[in-house]
Structures are given as C-alpha cells and as structure tokens.
Amino acid sequence: xxxxxxxxxxxxxxxxxxxxxxxxxxxxxxxxxxxxxxxxxxxxxxxxxxxxxxxxxxxxxxxxxxxxxxxxxxxxxxxxxxxxxxxxxxxxxxxxxxxxxxxxxxxxxxxxxxxxxxxxxxxxxxxxxxxxxxxxxxxxxxxxxxxxxxxxxxxxxxxxxxxxxxxxxxxxxxxxxxxxxxxxxxxxxxxxxxxxxxxxxxxxxxxxxxxxxxxxxxxxxxxxxxxxxxxxxxxxxxxxxxxxxxxxxxxxxxxxxxxxxxxxxxxxxxxxxxxxxxxxxxxxxxxxxxxxxxxxxxxxxxxxxxxxxxxxxxxxxxxxxxxxxxxxxxxxxxxxxxxxxxxxxxxxxxxxxxxxxxxxxxxxxxxxxxxxxxxxxxxxxxxxx
Amino acid sequence: xxxxxxxxxxxxxxxxxxxxxxxxxxxxxxxxxxxxxxxxxxxxxxxxxxxxxxxxxxxxxxxxxxxxxxxxxxxxxxxxxxxxxxxxxxxxxxxxxxxxxxxxxxxxxxxxxxxxxxxxxxxxxxxxxxxxxxxxxxxxxxxxxxxxxxxxxxxxxxxxxxxxxxxxxxxxxxxxxxxxxxxxxxxxxxxxxxxxxxxxxxxxxxxxxxxxxxxxxxxxxxxxxxxxxxxxxxxxxxxxxxxxxxxxxxxxxxxxxxxxxxxxxxxxxxxxxxxxxxxxxxxxxxxxxxxxxxxxxxxxxxxxxxxxxxxxxxxxxxxxxxxxxxxxxxxxxxxxxxxxxxxxxxxxxxxxxxxxxxxxxxxxxxxxxxxxxxxxxxxxxxxxx
Numbered sequence: 001x002x003x004x005x006x007x008x009x010x011x012x013x014x015x016x017x018x019x020x021x022x023x024x025x026x027x028x029x030x031x032x033x034x035x036x037x038x039x040x041x042x043x044x045x046x047x048x049x050x051x052x053x054x055x056x057x058x059x060x061x062x063x064x065x066x067x068x069x070x071x072x073x074x075x076x077x078x079x080x081x082x083x084x085x086x087x088x089x090x091x092x093x094x095x096x097x098x099x100x101x102x103x104x105x106x107x108x109x110x111x112x113x114x115x116x117x118x119x120x121x122x123x124x125x126x127x128x129x130x131x132x133x134x135x136x137x138x139x140x141x142x143x144x145x146x147x148x149x150x151x152x153x154x155x156x157x158x159x160x161x162x163x164x165x166x167x168x169x170x171x172x173x174x175x176x177x178x179x180x181x182x183x184x185x186x187x188x189x190x191x192x193x194x195x196x197x198x199x200x201x202x203x204x205x206x207x208x209x210x211x212x213x214x215x216x217x218x219x220x221x222x223x224x225x226x227x228x229x230x231x232x233x234x235x236x237x238x239x240x241x242x243x244x245x246x247x248x249x250x251x252x253x254x255x256x257x258x259x260x261x262x263x264x265x266x267x268x269x270x271x272x273x274x275x276x277x278x279x280x281x282x283x284x285x286x287x288x289x290x291x292x293x294x295x296x297x298x299x300x301x302x303x304x305x306x307x308x309x310x311x312x313x314x315x316x317x318x319x320x321x322x323x324x325x326x327x328x329x330x331x332x333x334x335x336x337x338x339x340x341x342x343x344x345x346x347x348x349x350x351x352x353x354x355x356x357x358x359x360x361x362x363x364x365x366x367x368x369x370x371x372x373x374x375x376x377x378x379x380x381x382x383x384x385x
Numbered sequence: 386x387x388x389x390x391x392x393x394x395x396x397x398x399x400x401x402x403x404x405x406x407x408x409x410x411x412x413x414x415x416x417x418x419x420x421x422x423x424x425x426x427x428x429x430x431x432x433x434x435x436x437x438x439x440x441x442x443x444x445x446x447x448x449x450x451x452x453x454x455x456x457x458x459x460x461x462x463x464x465x466x467x468x469x470x471x472x473x474x475x476x477x478x479x480x481x482x483x484x485x486x487x488x489x490x491x492x493x494x495x496x497x498x499x500x501x502x503x504x505x506x507x508x509x510x511x512x513x514x515x516x517x518x519x520x521x522x523x524x525x526x527x528x529x530x531x532x533x534x535x536x537x538x539x540x541x542x543x544x545x546x547x548x549x550x551x552x553x554x555x556x557x558x559x560x561x562x563x564x565x566x567x568x569x570x571x572x573x574x575x576x577x578x579x580x581x582x583x584x585x586x587x588x589x590x591x592x593x594x595x596x597x598x599x600x601x602x603x604x605x606x607x608x609x610x611x612x613x614x615x616x617x618x619x620x621x622x623x624x625x626x627x628x629x630x631x632x633x634x635x636x637x638x639x640x641x642x643x644x645x646x647x648x649x650x651x652x653x654x655x656x657x658x659x660x661x662x663x664x665x666x667x668x669x670x671x672x673x674x675x676x677x678x679x680x681x682x683x684x685x686x687x688x689x690x691x692x693x694x695x696x697x698x699x700x701x702x703x704x705x706x707x708x709x710x711x712x713x714x715x716x717x718x719x720x721x722x723x724x725x726x727x728x729x730x731x732x733x734x735x736x737x738x739x740x741x742x743x744x745x746x747x748x749x750x751x752x753x754x755x756x757x758x759x760x761x762x763x764x765x766x767x768x769x770x
Binding site for chain 1: 386388409410416435671676685686721724729731747749
C-alpha cells in the first residue's frame with residue numbers, strides 16, 4: 001500500500017471553497033499532504049492545506065501544471081479544465097473522479113443522454129443546441145408548456161434552471177444549449193451519496209429528503225433519514241447504486257432523485273464530489289462524507305455510512321437586502337439549542353442567497369430535530385454590518 | 386456580544402501540538418481567526434491557523450508580545466511563561482484559563498496544597514523542597530515505603546512520577562522539589578472533563594475510565610462511559626465540579642481521579658485544557674471537548690456533553706526500537722474495522738513511546754467497541770521506515 005500518512009504523498013484539490021475546506025479537516029486528521037488551486041486569494045481553503053495556489057480552474061496550463069506536482073488529483077467543483085485532466089491521466093496521473101466521469105456530467109444534455117443510454121430512470125427530455133432551436137420547437141408544437149428548462153452548462157445552486165409555463169417565461173432564458181424536461185409532479189426530492197473506490201468497492205449513505213419551503217421554491221431542510229417508507233428508500237439506494245455503476249466513478253457521487261406521486265424514482269442530476277445533501281454526515285454519521293471521499297479516492301477501506309443519530313441540515317444563506325461584511329445575527333442563540341452545530345465557511349462578504357454556512361441539528365429523535373431545525377431557521381440571520 | 390465569526394477578533398493559542406491542531410478544527414468550523422505560538426517550525430499547528438509564530442513558550446517577551454496582538458489568549462500546554470500572562474491580564478487582556486489557575490496547577494506541590502485548602506479529597510502527601518529533604522525524611526522515618534514520588538514541576542505523560550518501594554528506587558529520582566503521596570490501591574482511574582465559562586456556566590462530561598495494561602503500567606484504553614455504577618459516576622462528577630468551582634477556571638479542566646477499593650473518589654491531578662481523556666468526544670459526543678473549550682473561553686452557550694454512542698480511545702505511541710521517519714503499519718486494516726477513526730498528529734519522526742496519534746472506536750454497544758479496540762491495538766504499529 002502507498003504510505004499516505006505523514007509522508008510525501010500529495011493530494012491535489014481543484015477548488016478551494018467550503019467543500020474543500022471540509023475535506024481538509026479529513027486530510028489534516030490523517031496528516032495527508034495537500035495542494036489546493038482556487039481563483040480567489042480569499043478562498044476558504046487558503047489555510048489548512050500545505051500549499052495554496054491562486055489560479056484559474058478553467059485554464060489548461062494552470063490545471064495541468066498544478067496536477068503535475070501532486071500524486072492524486074480530486075476536485076470539489078465541476079467547473080475545471082477537463083482537457084488538462086485528460087492529459088494528466090494519459091501521462092499516468094490518477095484523477096478521481098476521472099475526466100470521463102466529469103465529461104459525462106458537466107454538460108446536462110450529455111448527462112441526460114447518459115441516463116437514457118444506461119436505462120436509468122429519468123424524466124423525458126429533449127436537447128436543443130441553442131435558444132433559437134428551443135423556440136422553433138415551441139412554435140412547431142413539438143414542445144409543450146409547461147416544461148423544465150435547464151442550461152446545459154454553467155448551472156449551479158438553482159441557477160440555470162427554470163420552470164417554463166408560458167411564452168413569457170421563455171424570454172429571460174439564456175442563449176446557449178439547453179434541455180427541456182417534462183415537468184413531473186413529485187412527492188419528495190431525495191438524494192443518496194454513493195462512494196466507490198478504484199477497486200470497485202461501493203457503499204451508499206441512507207436516503208436524505210430535501211424539504212422545500214412551501215412558497216419560495218427553495219430547499220429549507222435536508223433530513224436524514226428521509227421520512228419515506230422502507231421500500232421507497234431501498235429503491236432509491238438501488239437506483240443510486242445503478243447510476244454509480246454506470247459512471248464507474250471513483251470518490252463520491254451525490255445522486256439527486258425525485259419520488260413521483262406513484263412512488264417511482266427518477267434521477268434528476270448527480271454531482272461527483274462531496275455534496276450539500278451530505279453535510280449532515282459530519283455530526284450524524286459514523287463516517288462523514290468528506291472522510292469517505294478521502295478513503296475512496298485513496299482506495300482505502302470505505303467506512304460505515306450508517307447514522308449515529310438523526311441529522312438535519314439547514315443552509316445559511318445571505319438575507320435579502322444585505323450586501324457587505326457579514327454578521328451572523330443570533331448565532332449565540334442557536335448555540336444554546338440542543339444538538340446544534342453551526343459551520344461558518346469563512347466568506348467575509350455576504351450577498352442575498354449566497355451560501356455562507358450551514359447548521360446541523362442532531363438528535364436521537366428526528367422529529368425533535370425537525371422542531372429545533374425550524375427554531376434555528378427562524379432565529380439566525382445572515383446580514384451585513 | 387462580540388462578533389467572533391468571520392470577523393477581526395483573534396484568538397491566540399500558546400502551544401501548537403496535537404491539542405492545538407484539534408482545537409483549530411473548531412476555530413476553522415466557526416471561522417474564528419487564530420494565532421499560534423510554538424517552539425517548533427514543524428508543529429502540527431503550523432498550518433490551519435491564520436498566523437503561526439515560532440518562539441519559546443517559556444520566554445517572557447515572546448509570550449507577552451504574542452499576547453498583545455490577540456484578543457483572547459488560551460493555551461494547549463501548561464509549560465508557558467505565567468509572568469507574561471499575568472502582565473497581559475493586568476493590562477486588560479483576557480487569558481483563559483487564567484494565570485492564577487495555571488499558577489495553582491503548574492507546581493504539583495501547590496496543586497496538592499490547593500486541594501487540601503479547599504477540602505477536596507486527595508491522597509495524603511508531603512512536600513519536599515529538594516531530594517535531600519526527601520532523603521532526610523526517609524532516614525528519620527517520617528516517610529515510609531512504599532510511596533508515590535512526583536516531581537513538582539516538569540512532569541508530563543507519566544514522566545516525573547515513580548512508585549518508590551525501596552531505598553534503591555530513590556536513587557534515580559531527580560533533584561528538585563517533589564511530593565511524596567501515600568500509595569493507595571485503587572479499582573479504577575477515572576476522569577471527568579469540566580467546562581466553565583467566564584459567566585460561571587458549568588457542564589461536565591460523562592465519567593471516562595482509563596483501562597491499564599495488566600503488566601506495563603500504561604493506559605491502554607480510555608472508555609466512555611466508564612464501566613462503574615451510577616452512584617460512583619455521580620460522585621466523580623460532583624467531585625470534578627467541586628474542583629472546577631474551587632479553581633474558578635475558565636475553559637476546560639480535565640480532572641483525573643482514583644476510585645479506591647471502598648469507592649471513595651480521590652483527585653489525582655488536573656489539566657486546564659483539552660485532554661487525552663476527552664479525545665473520544667470528537668466522534669462520540671454531541672459537543673466535542675475542543676468545541677466546548679472554544680465555547681467556554683468565548684463565553685458562548687456550552688454544548689450538550691452527552692454521548693451519541695459509546696466511545697473508546699487508543700493512543701498511538703511509537704513502538705520500542707523504532708526511531709526515525711514514521712510508518713503507520715496496518716493502518717488500512719484498522720480502517721476496515723467498524724466505527725474506527727485514526728487521528729494522525731503529523732509528527733514526522735517516531736521515537737519509542739512518543740504520542741503520534743490516537744484511534745477512536747465508536748459503537749452503540751460499548752462492549753463491542755471494547756473488542757474492536759483490542760483488535761485495533763493488536764493490529765496497528767507505529768514504526769520507522
């Protein structure tokens with residue numbers, strides 16, 4: 001076995017945001033040497049790695065040269081130069097997840113087509129190479145309202161996704177390639193995180209449920225375990241495993257799914273990295289998702305994905321109308337609540353809806369955790385000075 | 386309330402070893418700015434703090450100047466210049482735990498006298514200002530074999546402590562001031578960690594038990610909860626609270642105690658900082674000891690000290706006969722065991738008995754955890770290349 005611990009072995013991480021920051025807790029715990037590349041000098045990962053390099057993640061030379069200096073490369077963001085990763089792989093460097101996995105995921109049209117080719121259940125869709133082609137299809141009545149529009153590239157945290165109900169709704173959509181999906185009413189939005197090693201060992205985390213705000217179409221709570229029946233949970237984990245197998249990814253794969261009105265499971269999209277839906281695992285799981293990612297990409301034995309206790313995650317996003325130096329109002333009040341742990345990502349400036357941190361609420365009783373989560377949500381405010 | 390989170394507020398930490406390293410996981414989680422002072426350029430804290438300064442912790446000027454630049458000062462090692470801390474306090478700087486607490490603890494004679502003055506149960510003892518005075522007392526038959534000898538200063542990890550059974554055993558003892566304690570047979574060695582805020586809020590962690598190797602007189606396992614009956618556990622927590630109240634310390638205080646043959650609790654010694662006996666809390670407790678220390682010294686609400694699951698900690702110390710670049714042999718084997726998390730401190734060189742890391746084993750069933758802990762102990766080896 002390679003000696004990863006307190007040795008010269010170096011893990012390179014593309015992206016230095018909050019996911020990278022939480023990954024570094026684990027590399028520090030195992031004393032694994034790390035290099036991090038991020039465009040911002042103020043990135044949350046600027047400390048706690050061994051070498052921090054400021055640079056453009058989409059630039060071929062920057063990524064290639066960064067990769068040459070490390071032993072294994074991983075990423076915490078999909079927006080990286082895949083050509084550079086492919087060249088590094090061709091030269092024998094280990095890139096986990098692989099450039100191929102990333103290519104199949106980066107473009108949402110390619111990703112949907114991948115599901116279709118691999119007979120993975122997903123909502124019906126059409127791909128359009130431009131907004132003009134989309135408009136043509138509407139005019140020719142090949143595409144009917146309502147539908148879900150998704151930009152093929154660049155979507156993130158709800159950006160690049162719209163529900164299109166009328167011709168009016170088409171006007172603000174961006175110009176590039178896109179997909180139009182059938183709008184399917186669903187009971188629940190679920191997610192399963194799968195970990196896979198280069199040797200092909202696989203574990204899945206329990207199914208989590210995204211609870212949405214009844215009016216603002218925004219995830220309010222990620223709840224583990226999901227409040228669904230066992231047969232649906234089993235089906236969701238089986239679908240996630242099938243997706244994982246199809247991608248042959250290495251590392252984590254977060255699989256987001258819909259539970260339809262008639263309890264079918266449809267894959268919505270995946271992320272080949274630690275994921276917001278797995279943050280609860282830091283406090284709730286025997287092995288948290290970040291440690292599991294490290295274990296997976298280094299081909300170490302995977303850890304136990306079961307939970308010690310019930311866990312709920314609440315995102316801390318910047319309040320509307322607040323821009324500038326951040327203040328976490330009433331944070332001391334939530335610290336007084338039972339089983340509450342705030343995670344502050346370290347971004348100095350808040351903006352409306354910017355992800356600034358998250359709060360985990362753990363409790364042996366998940367319905368008690370849910371009550372406390374609501375108190376947390378109603379108490380803490382991310383505002384500016 | 387002071388705005389500690391993502392602000393200019395700065396916490397200064399004296400000492401940059403493994404305790405500081407684990408403390409930094411928590412300051413990072415809350416995005417609290419930190420400066421760390423340590424004599425070694427290779428200290429485990431050299432990364433993950435905002436500013437790392439290399440310097441002598443016993444040097445007045447170094448400690449004083451370091452302290453002037455931060456808002457609150459804490460320490461992860463008792464061997465620091467207390468005069469500098471006193472001057473900083475006199476000038477209005479917050480030092481937690483206080484210089485006074487540290488003065489009462491640094492010298493074991495003073496510490497024992499403190500217990501006596503505060504009617505805290507502890508084994509009978511005599512203080513000697515030198516080895517000559519100790520010898521005189523033996524000759525005059527004022528002191529009888531066997532007894533426990535402790536150096537008043539400089540003891541650490543079992544150094545500076547001897548059981549003296551014969552005149553022969555006196556010969557290798559060091560020259561300085563010492564105490565001689567009555568050797569009291571005990572059933573168990575227990576510890577309780579107490580957290581106390583400047584406002585006087587107090588929490589205690591569950592009682593842990595140190596299980597010793599039957600032959601080598603060395604702690605093998607720290608077990609939480611201790612396998613003792615409830616009335617003994619209650620008594621131990623009450624004694625620990627009494628000690629905490631007497632010291633009026635702020636932050637953590639680890640209270641080590643003996644459970645005698647007739648179920649009395651005697652205080653052995655205390656450490657005013659996160660402690661080896663609390664490492665299990667990272668994986669097992671709702672609030673780990675390092676987060677609790679941060680909460681305490683910043684006068685934030687204290688967290689829940691209960692456990693999610695049973696926890697056992699095994700120290701990883703350098704194997705005998707091995708000196709040099711460290712290798713954690715069979716670490717991949719223990720990673721395959723249920724609920725096992727290794728913590729590698731980041732020291733590059735191993736030496737016999739050097740604390741290189743620890744392993745936590747968590748399980749809903751503590752006797753199952755105990756079995757796995759033994760497997761861990763029999764599997765991993767800290768050796769040199």
